[in-house]
Structure formats: C-alpha cells, structure tokens
Amino acid sequence: MQGTKTVAFHTLGCKLNYSETSSLSRLMEREGFEKKEFTDVADVYVINTCSVTDNADKECRQLVRRIQRKAPESVVVITGCYAQLKPKEIADIPGVDLVLGAAEKFNIVKHINELSKNDAAKICSCDIEDVTGFHSSYSINDRTRTFLKVQDGCDYTCSFCTIPMARGKSRSASIDAVLKDAQLLAASGAKEIVLTGINLGDFGKGPDGNAAAAINGRAENFYKLIQELDQVAGIERFRISSIEPNLLGNEIIEFVANSKKFMPHFHIPLQSGSNAVLGAMRRRYKRELYADRVGLIKALMPHCCIGVDVIVGFPGETDTHFKETYDFLHELEISYLHVFTYSERANTHALTLQPVVPVPLRNERNKTLRNLSYMKMQYFEQQHAGQTRKVLFENHNKNGMMEGYTDNYIRITTPYRHEWENQIIDWNL
Template structure:
C-alpha cells in the first residue's frame, strides 16, 4: 500500500510553490497525496513567520491532523520552523521540524514513520542557506506560482525573512524558462512570478552578488515562452521596478497590467526608521509611470500600521498619501513585534487598540479604492480567466488587470479565457456578467 501524505501551507505564494515541489518529491518516493482534511500517514505543515499568532495557528492545525489520525507522523517545515524550531518541536504531536536548508530533503528524514516522544529538530545556521531550489505550484488548474528568487539582502528593521530564508539568490534563467515550459504543457493559463524580493533577480548562489541576468531580462525571455496566456508579476519593491520593465509590460501580449508594490508607510520619517530603500517621492514616480503607459493598470499596495514611532500625525500622513494616490487596493498589515528585529526594541510603541483602529481605517480606504477602480473599468472589454470553484451558483475569475468578476455557474467555462464587457458591480462588490459573449482563447 502506498503511504498517504497531506500538506497544509501557511503564508505567501512562495510557500505554496515550495509545498508543491516538496509534494512532488513525495510522489517520486511512492507516496499518494491527499487533502489535509483526509486521513493520511504523514501531515506536512509549511509554516510562515509573518502570520499573526503563528504559534496558535500552528497548534490548531496539528490538532486537526491528530483528530484525523492520532498515529500520523507530523512534520513542520518553512520559515517559522527555521526561526522557532524548539517552539514547534514542543507542540504535542509534532515529530519532525526542518529548517531552511532541510525542508526539500524531508523524505530522507522519514524512516519508520513511528511517532516520536519529542519533536526531532534538523535546523541550520541561516548562513548555510546559500543554495537555490527551484519550485512551482499548480494546485489549481488556472494558475501556477513560479519561484524565481529566494532570500533577501535588505535589512528592514521589522522583518524576519532574511533570518528565515537567508541571502538573496536566484534560479538560473535557463531553469526558470524550463519550468515555465513545463507549466505551459499542463494546460495552465497563467503564471505568477514569486520570490522574496523578485526585483533582485539575478544574484547567484553562495552569496555571489554579481547579477548574471536582470529582472528585466527575465521578463523579456519569459514573454517568449509558448503556451502561456498570462504572466503576472507578484510583489516587487518600488526601487527595483524600473521604467524599462514597466514599458515592456505595457507592450507585452502576455504580461498583464497588474503590479503589487510594497509601500509600508507614506511617511518618510517612518520609512527611514524601517530602513526601506526609497522615499515616498519615488513611490509617487512609480505609480505615475505605470498610469502614464497603462491607465487601466491595477496597482496594489502593502502598508504597515502601528510601527513604533507612528504618531497620529504620521499615520494621517500615510492615510492622506494613499487617499490621493492613483492606486487600486491595499493589503494592510498591523505591525507586530518580532524577536531578533531592531524594531522590537524601538521606542514609541503604539498601543494595540490604536493599531487595530488604524488598520480598520485603511481597510475601509482599500474598499473605497477598489470600488473606484472597478467603476473606472465599467463599459470596457477585458479578457477573464475563469476559475474552477462553484461559489453559490456562480463561477468567478479575474481580468488581466485584476478585476474580480462572476457569472452564472457553467462548468464549461472552467480554465477558459473569454472576452467580456464589464457592465455592472453586484452587491458583493464583484462585477457580474449576465452571459459570456465571445470565446477568446
């Protein structure tokens, strides 16, 4: 009998791509993959260090696995496993904890799969994480997350990711293109490029700071891959998003007009305290350039509220800055202290109730921005890629510029591209399509 393995992924698109690679390793070793809500012999939890209350969330997922099979072998991998291995190993039911360099070798640590009295830890000094493992996911039929870069050389004062993932390093251009071609043969219509700091693409392994290729070169070469209908750039730092890339995307048939650009604060004073590598004036310039060449482009923004030293005045500076900026939506993060970061020891701690209030204000602003962006797209024709889930009688999908639409459920639309006219925003905020007119691919 083939053993069964199930996976649970916390956190970012990069984690999802790496879980898929680990799952393929299990498949190659003779395991069958099942859903996490099914009985399995092994449960693998890919953890995240950014998630609020990561330890509580982890404990509840372990309990879920144990309810399904009290005798199952439970393994923790990923960022939280690197940063706090002992904490995870101490959770009742956990048998194995693997750090940054070990997670892709998980099958070599599985011997008899019997439960351990204590969680076994195989962690590393993060300086040893100087090699690169390429990954891509194709969990759903419509899109794949393609990892092109890992680690980060930036020293933002609030961030643990360099401690969890190590130095910035990249896949070779040849291997990225090979992975993209493999994805294209699986009838997947969209690839999302992922990494920790993808604009830094090109740095080699072993701490080699020389860029073999640039992110711009990567984008140009990926645009030539046959069989991929859409390419989407995930989060990219404003100081690394160059005019040449923006202009290329504006003329590309494959790259979609959607950018997600971290800002973190609209106050230069806070940006300095965060040790970000730009001021807000550069951010204004990036947004203006995108809108100049792609007026219909969708621009998403990451922002942190409640960073130490963020007074009411500085928060309002951020709020007003975002309110006036021609952006489409926000991802709002409430600042939380992280061990071994400079920010955790800074003065001017913002009370948690104030952080919550500010977060709520920015989430309200995000809803307003998204609505205004959707309204600006009404009466235009856009290509929609439909997804596979039946949600209360509707099928959903996204336009290239990230407008979420829904239409009456029709299984024949799954994983197909159609050109539609955007005519009406429904009560739930999505653009509703009455029928599909023209097949576009």
C-alpha cells in the first residue's frame, strides 16, 4: 500500500467509537493520508465496528458490499469490537483486506503499508487478556461537542454483554493526562466535552487494568476527575456520557448540581425495571437503588435531563416482568429512553437462560417503550416552555438549518446563522 493517499472512515456504535475513529483519522492524516467522505471513492476505507447487537454486525457487512460495488480496488480495513470478537468471520467477508483487533487498531498505518490488495485478508489480533494499554482518543473538528475517551474496558460480567470480551479489563488514563487532553481541546476552540468510556464510573484503574493510578499519593477516581476538569479554562461545558447507577454516588450528583460547567444531564443504564430480570442479567443493583439515584438528581436539579438504557425481550422476561419495567419507567421522572431489543450474542451466559422470548414479542415491547420515550421527552420539553436556557449551536448547515442543545439536552433547530456556529446563545423555549 505504498503511495496510498486517501482514506475514508465510518463509525458504528457508541460515542467512544466516535472518539477513537477521530483519533485514527488524525493519526493517518499525520502520515500523509488525505481524508475523504465515506461516500467518496478512497484508496482505503476504515470501518470501526460495534458488536452490541446483530444489527451492527449486519451493517458492517452491508458497508463492505457497498464499497465493493463502488471501489473494488480499494483496501477495506475493519476494526473495533466486532473485529476483536469475530476476526475470522470478518476476514471471510468478500472485499475485506485487513482485520485489526483491540491491540492493533492504533498501529493501523504500519499494517496498511504492509498490505497488498490481492492477498488474503490479514488478521492482526490477540487474546483480549493481552490487551492492557490505554490509548487516549478524542474527536475534534468533527463536532462542536467533542467526545473524550478517559476509560476503556469493563470488569463487570453482565450475562448479555460481549464488551469485556471485545474491550478487555477496565483501565483509564491518569487525571493529569485527561487534563492535558482537555486543555488541548480548549485551545482548539471546543466549547463542550463529553466524557466517554465503557464503564465511566470505574475510572481510576491504571493502563494495565490492575493497579489504581495515583495523584499526590491518593488513588484516583471519577469524582476526583470531574473536580479537576471543572477548573479547566476555556471549556464551558462538560457532560457525563453514561454512568452505572451503582457507581453514581451522592457526591457526584451533588457536585454536578453545584457546578457551572457540568451540565444537568445524566444518562444512566437501567436495562430492566424488574429485579428478577436484573438478577438474571447479573446487574449490580436493584430498581430501588435506581429510583433513589433519580430521586436525588431531581430533588437537587428539577430541570435535569435523565436518559435511560433499557433492554427488552431478555430471556425469561415475562409479560409481568415487562409490565414492571413499563410501570417503573412511567412513574420515574426521566426524560428519554434508549431501547434495545435483546439479541443473542455468542459466548454469553444469557444464551443458557430460558424461556427465549419470541422475536415478534421483543419487537412489540420495543415499540411500546419507544412510544413511552416519545411521551416522556414531550413532557420534559413542555415543562420548560417559556424558560430561557443556554444553547450551544453546532458547526453544521443542514439544508439551511442548524441544531444545538440546551444545557439540559433539549434539542433546538433554527434557521442557520453563521455567527452562531460554536456559540452559546440565550434561547427562549
């Protein structure tokens, strides 16, 4: 691949994947590659994959087929969680040239330069137990809101989840390294940083996933991280992308309530409102703790936006269990839901659980909760009608319109004005 000059990227999955794709893009641009849009013809296409659901796997295959039709001589590189979990399966997809596992994705240029298009697909992977390094990643120049990865991997053993197999042990940057990244992002003109990780509240374990990092002789943790970030000059907004309810302590909630930089917005995975299902999922809390977290947030920040992850159709989820979840969410002061339909994932404990919920019933439950989410968000927005809140507008002209978010995550769409790009504007809701 000597002489390759253009590269295009596509990201599937979570905000952490977006931060890593952006870092891979900058890495390749420093090595002389010119970045193209994914819809353009490029010499190299990089797909950063997710494997949380079957849909992500299918989308990866569809993207490769699309590239084959458009640019059959181009090199196709697959990385990310799907690549770590099923490298041989991906290598067998016609058109794939290179599969990079978790330990090799940031060595992408070296591997591309060693490739020949007519060779069989090359797999560069390893056992996930051998993945110990932490690679700082952040998105920049892609969005007004930049995603900053501060933690990776997970030590939890939820029965439905493949992420520990794809990402390895929980490990983090040091607070000092995160502060340097935040200062760099501030200097670039970014106004808002979204902190991302696989299990963000577990921040504090060193790059090897074992020994806790330390600052001034004290162990680091997520609470100390946000206290330090709150002092970074130039960044006007921070958001916490997602945090487990059992790791969302009172001190974190109270800190956000009193901070001028951390936005009144939490995304807290629930997965089920039934304690029986939570137990089968091997989650580390019960619904009572979740309700307590939401109650404290709303007591301190009545205007706070709260998002919730929920899985429907988990093995053994009866109509009664689902009604428990629906009623629990209906009564909670939450703002929106991300609803996932359970899909079987290889090598997970959930595959052994019975009875299996029929797929049509899973889809029906998904639709029911998505309707509830719509009603929740409508109600949340109506509660703020007539208020003036600060909106950060993004750097995009979308068919004559622009978008931004209030501090508490209400999306605003208005006719495009260049002078409002990356600016915080007082907005009457």
